[in-house]
Amino acid sequence: MHLFEIRFHGRGGQGGVTGAKLLGNAAMLEKKHFQVFPHYGAERRGAPVVAFARIGDEPIRVHSYIYQPQAVVILDETLLEIPSITEGIDENTYVIVNTPKRPSELNLKGKAKVATVDATKIALDAGILVGGIAVVNTIMLGAVARATGIVSIESVKRAIQEGFADMPEKVVTTNIQAAQRAYDELIME
Amino acid sequence: MTPMQRKPPEKRQTCITYPAPGSMGHTGDWRIFRPVVDRTKCTGCQMCWMYCPDAAITIDDEGKPVINLEYCKGCMICAENCPAKAINQIRETEAAQPPQPKPAAKRRKE
Amino acid sequence: MPKTISVTGNLAAAYAAKTANPAVIAAYPITPQTEIVEKMADFVESGELKAEYVRVESEHSAMAACIGASALGLRTFTATSSHGLALMHEMLHWAGRARLPVVMPVVNRALGPPWNIWVDHTDSMATRDTGWIQFYAANNQEVYDTVLELFRLCEDPEVVLPGMVCLDAFILSHTSTAIVVYDHDEISGFLPAYQPGHWKLDPDDPMANGNIAGPEYYYELSYAIHEGFEAARKLIPIIEQDFYKRFGRRHGGFINAYRCNDAEVILLAMGTMGEEAQLAVEHLRDQGVAAGSARLRVFRPFPVKEVQALAAKAKAFVVVDRSLSYGHAGAAATEIRSALYRGTHHIPVLGFVAGLGGRDVRYTDMITMIQAGFKAADKGEAGADQFYGLKR
Amino acid sequence: MVTIKEMPREEYIECGHAACAGCGATIGIRHALKALGKDTILVVPACCTSVIQGLYPLNALHLPVLNVAFMTAGASASGVAAGLRYLGKDKEITVMAWAGDGGTYDIGIQALSGAAERKTNFIYTCYNNQAYGNTGLQRSGATPFGAYTTTTPTGKREFPKPMGRIMAEHDIPYVAVICASYPRLVFDTYRKARDIVGTRYIEMLTPCPTGWRFPGSKSIEMGRLAVETGAWIMWEKQGEDWRFLDRSKLIAEGKVARRPLMDYLKPQGQFYTLLRDPAMIEQFERWVDREWDVMKRRVGC
Numbered sequence: 001m002h003l004f005e006i007r008f009h010g011r012g013g014q015g016g017v018t019g020a021k022l023l024g025n026a027a028m029l030e031k032k033h034f035q036v037f038p039h040y041g042a043e044r045r046g047a048p049v050v051a052f053a054r055i056g057d058e059p060i061r062v063h064s065y066i067y068q069p070q071a072v073v074i075l076d077e078t079l080l081e082i083p084s085i086t087e088g089i090d091e092n093t094y095v096i097v098n099t100p101k102r103p104s105e106l107n108l109k110g111k112a113k114v115a116t117v118d119a120t121k122i123a124l125d126a127g128i129l130v131g132g133i134a135v136v137n138t139i140m141l142g143a144v145a146r147a148t149g150i151v152s153i154e155s156v157k158r159a160i161q162e163g164f165a166d167m168p169e170k171v172v173t174t175n176i177q178a179a180q181r182a183y184d185e186l187i188m189e
Numbered sequence: 190m191t192p193m194q195r196k197p198p199e200k201r202q203t204c205i206t207y208p209a210p211g212s213m214g215h216t217g218d219w220r221i222f223r224p225v226v227d228r229t230k231c232t233g234c235q236m237c238w239m240y241c242p243d244a245a246i247t248i249d250d251e252g253k254p255v256i257n258l259e260y261c262k263g264c265m266i267c268a269e270n271c272p273a274k275a276i277n278q279i280r281e282t283e284a285a286q287p288p289q290p291k292p293a294a295k296r297r298k299e
Numbered sequence: 300m301p302k303t304i305s306v307t308g309n310l311a312a313a314y315a316a317k318t319a320n321p322a323v324i325a326a327y328p329i330t331p332q333t334e335i336v337e338k339m340a341d342f343v344e345s346g347e348l349k350a351e352y353v354r355v356e357s358e359h360s361a362m363a364a365c366i367g368a369s370a371l372g373l374r375t376f377t378a379t380s381s382h383g384l385a386l387m388h389e390m391l392h393w394a395g396r397a398r399l400p401v402v403m404p405v406v407n408r409a410l411g412p413p414w415n416i417w418v419d420h421t422d423s424m425a426t427r428d429t430g431w432i433q434f435y436a437a438n439n440q441e442v443y444d445t446v447l448e449l450f451r452l453c454e455d456p457e458v459v460l461p462g463m464v465c466l467d468a469f470i471l472s473h474t475s476t477a478i479v480v481y482d483h484d485e486i487s488g489f490l491p492a493y494q495p496g497h498w499k500l501d502p503d504d505p506m507a508n509g510n511i512a513g514p515e516y517y518y519e520l521s522y523a524i525h526e527g528f529e530a531a532r533k534l535i536p537i538i539e540q541d542f543y544k545r546f547g548r549r550h551g552g553f554i555n556a557y558r559c560n561d562a563e564v565i566l567l568a569m570g571t572m573g574e575e576a577q578l579a580v581e582h583l584r585d586q587g588v589a590a591g592s593a594r595l596r597v598f599r600p601f602p603v604k605e606v607q608a609l610a611a612k613a614k615a616f617v618v619v620d621r622s623l624s625y626g627h628a629g630a631a632a633t634e635i636r637s638a639l640y641r642g643t644h645h646i647p648v649l650g651f652v653a654g655l656g657g658r659d660v661r662y663t664d665m666i667t668m669i670q671a672g673f674k675a676a677d678k679g680e681a682g683a684d685q686f687y688g689l690k691r
Numbered sequence: 692m693v694t695i696k697e698m699p700r701e702e703y704i705e706c707g708h709a710a711c712a713g714c715g716a717t718i719g720i721r722h723a724l725k726a727l728g729k730d731t732i733l734v735v736p737a738c739c740t741s742v743i744q745g746l747y748p749l750n751a752l753h754l755p756v757l758n759v760a761f762m763t764a765g766a767s768a769s770g771v772a773a774g775l776r777y778l779g780k781d782k783e784i785t786v787m788a789w790a791g792d793g794g795t796y797d798i799g800i801q802a803l804s805g806a807a808e809r810k811t812n813f814i815y816t817c818y819n820n821q822a823y824g825n826t827g828l829q830r831s832g833a834t835p836f837g838a839y840t841t842t843t844p845t846g847k848r849e850f851p852k853p854m855g856r857i858m859a860e861h862d863i864p865y866v867a868v869i870c871a872s873y874p875r876l877v878f879d880t881y882r883k884a885r886d887i888v889g890t891r892y893i894e895m896l897t898p899c900p901t902g903w904r905f906p907g908s909k910s911i912e913m914g915r916l917a918v919e920t921g922a923w924i925m926w927e928k929q930g931e932d933w934r935f936l937d938r939s940k941l942i943a944e945g946k947v948a949r950r951p952l953m954d955y956l957k958p959q960g961q962f963y964t965l966l967r968d969p970a971m972i973e974q975f976e977r978w979v980d981r982e983w984d985v986m987k988r989r990v991g992c
Contacts, residue, residue: 011219044711045901046219046262078218078281132906133221198516198748202459202523203398205498206507208753211707212745219712235695239874240911242710242717244702260706264713264900265908322777325770351773356805360766363759363802367734367770370757373777375770393760500755500771502730502784509758512747 004150005066008051009085010075010137012044013130018163019075019137020051023144026151026159027055035060045133048079055150069093071148072112075119075136080106094147096186098136103189115147115188122185126178138175142182153183210260216243220263220281228253230275237267237276301479301546308471311439311478312378312404312464313338315446317348319402319490320483322373325353325364329383330416331468332406336378358383362390362401369399370508372495374450377401380468381408381422388426394461395430396524397508398497400453401461402446403431407570407621408468409656417657418467420569420622424598424630430524432462432531433599437574440478441550442466444542447490451538456496457530467570467621468657481546489545528600535597553602555594558584559609562591564672566665567609568619569595569631572654576619578662579669590669595631606635607642615676616648617668619660619687623652628684647681653688664688693878699725708751710743713907715898715914716818717743719871720789723816723895724754726881731785732775734768736799737761738791739825740818764788764795765802768813776812785885786813793823795894796832796852807861807890814884814891817854818871820899828902835922836975837965839904846964846971850978856989858892859928865891867927869936872898872914876937880927887929896923904960913959921949921979924986933990943983943992952976 006023010016017038024034032055039050052066071094072085079085080097086108089095095112097103100121103114119136128135138160145153157176164172195207206212233252245261246254254267254276268276306314313335316324324343326336342348351368355361361377369375379387384405394401409419423433432453436442445464453462466472498506512520536552543549557577559565566576573594583590593609595602610616616639620629627633632650639645651668654660664687675681703724710717716739724731733756735741741758745751759767768788775781790799795817803815822840823829830840830847833854837846855868865887867880877895884891898913900906905913917923918938925936934940941947952975956962965971 044213044219044709045907046221046712047213047216048218081218199519201497201520201748202527203497204396204509204512204520204747206510206744206748206750208505208507208705208751209749210705210751212510212705212749212751213707213709214746216707216709239695239698239722240718242712242714242721242910243706243708244704244721245706247700257706262712262907264910265906266713266718266910269908270911323770323773325766325773351777353769353773354809355766355769356801356808357766359762360769360802360805363763363766364770364773366759366763367757367767367772368774368777369770371771371774371778373774389760390763500732500757502732502755505753505755507744507750507752507756507758510744510747510750510756511742516747 003054003056003060004071004148005069006053006071006073006144007066007069008053008073008075009079010049010051011079012047012049013133014075015135015137016049016075017051019140020053022138022156022159022163023053023141023151024055025163026141026155029155029158030151032056033058033060039065048082071096071144071150073140073144074098075140086111096140096143096147098140102187113188115143115186117143117182117186119143119182122178122181126174128174128178139178139182142179143186146183146186147188153180215259216262217259220261222263222265222278223258223281223284224256224261224263224265224268224276225279226254226256227275227277230273232273232275234272236270236272240266240270242266301481301485303477303479305475305477306439307334307473307475308439308442308466309334309406309473310338311443312446312466313342314480315443316376317342318481318483318486319374319376319447319450320348321350321376323351323353323365323368324376325355325361325368326377327355327358327361327379327383329358329380331408331472332378332380332383332404334472335404358387359390362387362394365401366390366394366397366399369394369401370397370500372493372499374454374493375401376403378404378406380406381410384422384426385410388429391426391429391431398459398524398527399461400459400493402449402453403461403463404442404446405463405465406468406472407465415656416468418470418621419655419657420465420620420630423463423465424622427599427630430460431599432460432528434462434464434597435569435595436464436466436471437555437571437594439471439474439476440548442471443478443480444546444548444550447486448538448542451490452531452534454493455530455534456494458527458534459497460524460527460531465570470571489541532600551594551596553597553605554609555596556609557592559591559593560612561589563589563614564617564669564676565591565593565609565613566617566619566669566672567593567595567631567635568665569598570621572619572621572660572665575662576665579665582662582666583669588673601634601638603638603641606638607644610639610642610644610646613646615646615672615681617651617672618648619651619653619665619668621654623655628652632684647675647679649675649681650684651687652684658688692875693882695875698722698878701725703753705751705753707745708743709745710739711901711907713900713910714743715871715910716740716820718874718910719818719877719895719897722874722877723881726878727785727787727885729754730783731787732757732771734759734764734771734786734788736764736788736790736794737825738794739820740789740791742825761794762798763802764790764799765804765806765815768815769806769809769811772811772813781812788813788815790815790817791824792817792819792821792833793831796854804861807858807863807892811890812888814893817892817894818897819894820897820902821851822899822902824899824902836978837968837971838961839964840961846968855892855894855926861890863890863892864888865927865929867893867936869893869925870896870914870918870923872911872918873937876925902961905958909958916950916955916958919950920952920955921983922952922955924982926986926990935986935990943987943990952979
């Protein structure tokens with residue numbers, strides 16, 4: 001596996017950047033090289049935010065942005081209206097969307113390998129909220145593990161465990177269970 | 190006096206910018222919650238107009254608030270501070286139809 | 300009527316500023332520039348100069364105030380030196396990038412520690428990348444004339460950039476000589492009132508300067524500044540010709556060359572050293588030695604073609620720097636080598652660092668340097684840079 | 692006091708600007724600029740408002756704006772004021788520096804003090820969200836005692852500098868300390884300040900949902916709680932005359948009791964660490980009492 005490039009699209013406060021970092025940590029647990037970076041701009045609660053992750057078998061020397069991602073993770077369904085979301089994708093790109101809809105209901109037919117999961121519902125059920133916003137980043141990692149196989153669900157869970165080490169035990173377990181739920185409930189067509 | 194050149198952005202020799210709404214794009218996309226005015230309850234006190242941080246509320250000729258959904262960020266200060274509790278909060282995703290921005294009343298000749 | 304007066308280099312700068320009739324002066328005192336700001340206060344308080352004078356509380360604030368005034372589209376003037384120039388460094392970038400044509404004499408002085416108030420070019424050399432046009436003067440008349448030329452150049456709608464004229468501490472700033480000065484109306488033909496071409500603060504046509512520009516716009520805005528320098532490059536000879544036609548004086552455009560046409564070895568230097576070098580040349584010429592000297596008068600925009608042309612017939616350059624970039628070399632030597640490398644005449648360039656912190660550099664020293672230059676020419680190789688007169 | 696319906700409808704900050712949802716500073720600037728009107732030139736150093744103006748080639752502020760370096764609000768404004776005096780327009784055009792608390796209490800205090808000492812004819816507004824908000828909430832000289840910031844993770848150990856009184860000691864014609872949660876008072880204060888000649892310092896508490904960690908809808912309430920609990924005292928000094936303002940006046944005159952400090956501390960995430968330390972809360976309360984004593988002596992009531 002040469003180099004796997006992932007673009008995360010979310011809104012300020014949804015944990016897009018933290019999610020990308022946790023994915024990197026999961027890759028590290030599997031002895032893979034990784035690189036994680038946000039696309040810096042005026043981050044504002046609610047404003048669109050983009051984060052990037054690269055996972056590879058050799059040390060990663062490319063440092064510019066990601067233009068042809070192998071996977072695009074969309075943490076907020078309303079972002080689908082923004083054209084740049086689906087830039088650089090092709091029929092082999094995984095597009096993993098947090099939405100109650102099924103993949104076929106998104107007009108991405110034939111343009112990508114679409115997978116969907118209602119991460120917001122999982123977050124609300126599990127009570128993972130900050131400032132009234134459902135935080136879906138850890139949940140979507142379960143979906144990424146399932147859809148792309150770039151990291152295993154076990155590595156995702158261990159990355160959450162270590163990433164949330166200083167958080168109350170209950171927060172850690174709810175996030176791990178929520179990631180597992182996304183792994184199980186992901187719909188791929 | 191040489192007129193200030195209003196050149197297109199790429200041709201400008203200096204970092205000059207001109208005033209306009211939407212300098213940060215359609216901030217209406219930021220909403221998670223949306224304010225909805227119940228015109229029957231509204232007493233026309235204009236507190237919402239005064240408190241709005243984004244100047245996204247204008248008062249129509251019936252003295253009632255009109256929220257510019259193209260730019261309203263959904264902070265809900267208007268709802269929080271409405272004495273008549275005439276502004277309700279609904280989740281953006283549950284809003285009946287996608288936000289049709291009613292252009293803000295022309296405040297000055299452009 | 301033009302008058303001949305006896306003034307120091309500092310006062311020459313002050314008289315030139317008065318002649319240019321700035322609207323706002325904002326300045327903070329620093330040895331050895333103090334006479335300039337004191338004289339400006341006299342001009343303003345005596346009514347000779349109708350200008351607003353802001354006595355700011357630091358050099359950083361001096362440039363900030365100039366930026367505020369210039370942003371209204373007004374001619375603005377200040378002056379500083381050494382640590383003052385270093386303290387306002389952030390604001391040099393700001394004035395350059397905001398395209399505000401502030402004109403500022405800089406009295407070149409050493410940076411501490413230890414405290415040293417004598418001549419050294421390291422202070423202005425450290426501001427090469429801030430978007431300021433840079434001239435170096437060799438005598439008081441040139442200080443006076445260059446301030447006027449600089450206002451004309453900097454305020455040109457194609458240029459619109461700030462500019463500094465550098466003068467050596469004490470050797471010029473505190474040395475009195477006779478210079479010719481003019482009243483404002485005698486030079487207003489040469490230097491018309493400033494018309495802001497790009498932008499200005501005006502409630503009737505509101506615009507802003509400086510809020511965030513992302514990667515998609517910033518690059519072109521920087522290039523536009525570079526274009527301003529290229530426009531200045533074309534204008535410098537034109538403005539000098541106009542000045543010469545009106546007032547009968549010229550100072551050599553980019554490079555003031557002396558007996559270089561048939562010179563085998565040319566010594567290049569800046570400021571007062573560049574003028575005294577002519578004595579070394581005359582001494583050597585008397586002995587039949589084909590020497591020449593050239594004074595680099597403009598450092599930004601850097602005169603690449605002129606340096607290349609100078610090298611066309613010469614066998615070697617000797618460059619004397621009153622500045623030192625530790626771990627490398629003197630600034631002029633570095634940039635002259637770079638200019639030559641882009642051309643075809645890759646002659647040896649022997650670099651000398653000399654006169655840091657006000658140590659005297661006499662024409663006799665420059666004779667020795669030129670002679671070392673001839674050795675380099677014969678060997679066809681400059682060898683390592685040398686530290687002239689170092690006590691080690 | 693101006694009524695809401697009397698407030699002009701012209702907006703000098705356009706909608707769609709880049710502030711966080713519920714930003715107190717934009718409520719403040721909206722009404723300050725309404726009071727000052729079209730003939731105003733803004734000087735803005737590095738602060739949240741540098742970003743709030745939005746992205747090139749647009750600008751959310753419908754006025755001439757000079758963005759300047761962090762340390763230079765007072766100095767740059769001095770230059771603009773001098774230029775206007777040269778043009779003979781200093782009576783008709785107001786120069787206002789609009790800076791944050793960091794740009795005023797810390798990095799910019801020297802330029803401000805210099806401008807005031809020179810009797811520069813301008814308004815200097817410090818909109819105070821009590822931390823370096825634009826860079827993600829680091830501690831400033833204005834951050835409250837015990838408050839969490841990213842550079843004081845266990846709570847700030849010092850009390851904020853009494854910047855209003857420091858500026859009052861500069862013998863300038865007008866000083867006011869107000870709060871953005873009282874827009875009508877903000878409007879009246881700026882309309883009064885506009886017509887005074889000389890240096891006018893106005894400090895405005897501007898609640899910051901992202902920084903103080905409370906939901907964006909509560910900005911107005913949080914500012915009012917600061918005043919009603921006495922943690923923020925509103926006053927003005929015109930010439931030699933000191934006066935309490937609005938709610939602070941009622942408190943000073945004993946007409947209304949100060950609400951318990953906890954009402955202000957509890958709903959904010961920034962006091963999360965403070966709330967676990969009764970001794971620090973006690974120190975905070977004693978500081979509030981001392982501030983009231985000092986101000987009562989100044990006002991002389």
